Amino acid sequence: MTASARAARLGAVLLLAAGPVAAQEAGREAEPAPVVSETGAVERAARPRPRPSEAPRSAALTAPGAPVAPDAPRAPPPSAGVQVRALDKFSGLTTQFGAQLGDPTRYERLTITVRICERRPGGDVAFIVIADDKTPDAPVFSGWMFADSPALSALDHPRYDVWLASCSTRAAEAP
Known part of the structure; x- marks a missing residue:
């Protein structure tokens, strides 16, 4: 070398x-x-x-005094209630009504309970449980409904169609 x-x-x-x-x-x-x-x-x-x-x-x-990264996007505010639309397929009548979160609401023979409803940039989304008086042991629907795409996750019932119209962020908007 x-x-x-x-x-x-x-x-x-x-x-x-x-x-x-x-x-x-x-x-x-x-x-x-x-x-x-x-x-x-x-x-x-x-x-x-x-x-x-x-x-x-x-x-x-x-490090004290170091620059802080911007906050992550915050979750949308929870809503106080929802507006729901329902169709009676026998009579052809469409009804829109309000429901409070967590409170069971009656429509004909259905009991509709909204667990969660959020307003998001892509549209309102809600977790809804629907029970029928004819089958009280199990709900006929339990899942997420989307206001912008009602057919994406729909109630499969022989007589009624139920879909989410919108979420309300103030208690005054939901009767």
Whole structure:
């Protein structure tokens, strides 16, 4: 090996060895020390993965006065009630009525209970449970209904169609 090759290899080793010192001075975690193989090649040792409990926290969480990331989008406000439309297929009459969250509401022989209703940018969505007096043991419908797409998740009943019209964010809007 020539003198210039040895100097180049030594310079590379010194440069790599200075990495941990510079990292410690900067407050970062030090890189593993380089390894020189018998052939003269400089290799970096594999860096061990930190355990989840040892994972470094971001500077924004730990440094006082650090800039704070903008808040994540907030959940839509819960509604106080809903507007529901129902169709009696025998008579052909369509009725729109209001229902309060959590309170069972009667329509003909159906009992409609709205558990959750939210106003979202894509349209209102509600979790509705509908029971029929003829089958009191099990609900005839239990699931999400979408105001913008009533056929997406619809009540399958021989006599009635029920769908979500809209959510109300104030108690005064839902009778």
